[in-house]
Amino acid sequence: MNRYSNDREEPRIQMLVSGTKPRKRLTREESRAQTRATLIAVGRRHFLSYGLGGAVAEKIAEDAGYSRGALYSNFDGKEELFVAVIQEEQARHLNFFRALLKDEPSGKKRLKKMRDAIANLMTDHDWIVLRAEFEVGALRSECIRKSFVEVHRQQLRDGSELVKDLLRSPEVTSRLKPDDFITVIINLAHGLAVTQRILGAELSQESTRSLIQSLFNHLLSTE
Secondary structure, three states, X not given: OOHHHHHHHHHHHHHHHHOOOXXXXXXXXXXXXXXXXXXXXXXXXXXXXXXXXXXXXXHHHHHHOOXXXXXXXXXXXXXXXXXXXXXXXXXXHHHHHHHHHHOOOOHHHHHHHHHHHHHHHHOOHHHHHHHHHHHHHHHHOHHHHHHHHHHHHHHHHHHHHHHHHHHOOOOEEEOOOHHHHHHHHHHHXXXXXXXXXXXXXXXXXXXXXXXXXXXXXXXXXXX
C-alpha cells in the first residue's frame, strides 16, 4: 500500500476507533433549508435589537456566517426575511397550542390551559416587539401590508380551529363566533401588552396578564 493510500485511510481508521461517523453530506434542499433557518434565527435577533428599520441585511448575513448573496438568494431582502421570522413564530405558537390541548380530556382544564398560554404569549417581550414592528412595517410598506393581511388571515383560521376544538366540549361556551373571539383577543391583548411595555412599572406585567385572562374569561367560559 502506498503512502497516499495510508494518508487517506488514517482518518477513517480513527473514526472507527473513536466511534464517530463521517458527517453526512447534505442534499441541496437540506443545505438551502439549513441556510434559511440560520438566517431566520440571526435575523430574529437583529430585528429584536435594531427593529425592522435599523436592521441591515448585510450584517445579518455576516453574523449568520454567509455572504450577502446567500441572503438575497433566499430572500428578496430584509423585509421578506422579517416576514419569514413572523411566520416561523406563528407556526411555533400554533404547534405549542395544539400540543397543549392534545391529551387533555377535560374541557375546563383545556380552557384554562389555553387562557394562561395566551396571556403568557401576549405578554412575552420578544413577541410584543416583533408584532409591533410588523404593524409599523405594514403601515409604511405596501409589500409588508400584504404580508400582514396574509398572516392575519392565517391567524384567524388557525385560532378559529383551536376555539372550535375547545367548543366541542359541552362545558365550554362562547359569547362570540370563533373568528370574532380570535380577532378580539389578538388585537386587544396585544394593544394592552404594548402599553404595558411602554409604561413599565406603572402597569405591571402580572397585572396585564390578569387583565388578558379576565377578558378571555368574559368571552369564553365554562358552565
